[in-house]
Amino acid sequence: MKQKIAFVLNGNKIEVEVEPHWTLLHLLRESLELSGTKPGCGEGECGACTVLVNNKAVNSCIFPVMEIADATVTTIEGMVGSSGELHPIQQAFVEQGAVQCGFCTPGMIMSSRALLDENPNPGEGEIRHALAGNLCRCTGYTQIIEAVEAAREALRNG
Ligand code: FES
Ligand code: FES
Known part of the structure; x- marks a missing residue:
């Protein structure tokens, strides 16, 4: 059964409905349609899916989505400046x-x-x-x- 969680994504506080068994990568790509984070091995081995949770790099393919409740998540989409300039x-x-x-x-x-x-x-x-x-x-x-x-x-x- 889906549950609501709130977190800060790329500087914006949002609320989403998730299945507790989802990974953070699934939420980002399949639910929020943020395709910048790449799915590679799916096993925490290749780093393609790396995002920041509370400023620490994590493998989102094995990161349980429920653990981002009230956390800060930064993805590659959050790297560009407000005018679209590259970091x-x-x-x-x-x-x-x-x-x-x-x-x-x-x-x-x-x-x-x-x-x-x-x-x-x-x-x-x-x-x-x-x-x-x-x-x-x-x-x-x-x-x-x-x-x-x-x-x-x-x-x-x-
Ligand atoms: S997809 Fe390879 S570590 Fe996540
Ligand atoms: S995998 Fe092609 S640039 Fe690194």
Whole structure:
């Protein structure tokens, strides 16, 4: 039986009806039609479905929807500014050529956001560690790490 839960999605407080067995990914894609979050392995292994819950990166494909009640959820759709401008992390991915097929990109960007929010000055090792759960089947890891480093500089310089 469906239940009502309230949470903050990309800065807006909303109320939705969910089946308690749903995952957060199911709510986002199938119910709210936010298709930016990608379904990959469905088992918490590839990171394609990464979103932020209370500013922490989680695999939405295995995250129980009931746990977002009263929480803050940020998806890739919430990264763009109010005038549609790209977030500095998104801009860096574009400029560094870190997007090939793009399937891993939303998850990579959300994991990068969680890292840079928590640690504004991560070294390469810390970036690699933060993205270890995000797989890129196009193997564009070098450009992805360079993009996060560029985003780190852009955010530090305001
Ligand atoms: S789809 Fe969620 S971790 Fe792979
Ligand atoms: S860009 Fe294709 S999976 Fe990473």
